[in-house]
Amino acid sequence: MLKNKVIMITGASKGLGKALALQFAKEGAKLALCARNVEPLKEVEKEVKALGAEVMILSADVSNPRDVDRFVSVAEEVFGRIDVLFNNASVFGPGPTLLGDYPDEEFINVLRINTLNPFFMTKRILPGMLNRQSGSIINLTSEAGKTGFAEWGAYGVSKFAVEGLTQIWADELAETGVRVNMVDPGEMDTDMHDKAVPLCDYPLANPEDHLDVFLYLASKESVKENGNRFEAQTFQWERGEQNE
Structure with a gap:
């Protein structure tokens, strides 16, 4: 379905980022992955290669513009282009x-x-996408990006900012062929959730349980989606026969 698409994922060493990498490897995509800690990223690389996918990894702090430039430059040199960007990396505090x-x-x-x-x-990443008049950018948000929760502090503030950033990019890129959307993955069994809700006493989804929305936004079926907010755990999608 997504064979040979070049997918870039930040924060790909664990949690949702790792789940996305493995799922897109199964779909035949080529992967550019980064994380600050390279050792667990190497383990993801091994798993992705075992699935037959082409992959490049790089240790990078993507809040540092020099690391960002290095990561994207290497990926573009290796693969020639980036089709989809998942801005997944974040911290809770x-x-x-x-x-x-x-x-x-x-x-x-x-x-x-x-x-x-x-x-x-x-x-x-935009210059290359704009030159091709094609590309999908997906930002990760949270319920805390539209509702202020006590004690979620800077994380909640940052996700409000990400939602605004997504809307502004989307408005500025309308009619360019590049689309920018955001996904709230919902509560998942991850290290970040353990930190956010340390006394959680209810069942949680696994990161790999609700990935259809990400496949959809990476595919050509979502070319008309721009500036929209999706909830991964309630999203339903019937894949089109001509999807790629």
Whole structure:
């Protein structure tokens, strides 16, 4: 379905990023993956190669524009283009904390990582997509990006920012052939959720349970989607026969 599409995923060493990498490998895509910690990323690389997919990995902090440029430049050199960008990388911060008690440096760091990386990545990748008049950019949001939750602090603020950033990019890129959308994956059994809800006493989805929305947004069936917000766990999709 997505054979030979070049998919770029940030924060691909664990959780949803890893689940996306493995699923797109099964679909025959070529993968450009990054994370700050290279050792678990190497394990993902092994699993992706075992599925027969072409892959390149790079250790990168995508809130740093130099790392962003290096990552995208290497990927473009290896694969020639980027068809789909998943801005997945993010951090939660110190755990549930009242805003009045939130450490200043932690607040700044969470905002820096979670809001700058989708800005820098999108800005760097756009020239190639605009030149081809084709491309899909998917930003990861959260319920906390449209509802303020006590003690979610800088993470919640950053996701409000990501939703605004997505809407602005989408409006500016309307009619260019490049589309920008966002996905709320819902609560999942991940390290980040453990930090956000340390005393969770209800069942959670696994990262690989609800990936159809990401496949849809990477496919040509979503070419008319721009500036929209999707919820992964309620999304339903019947794949078209001519999808690719």
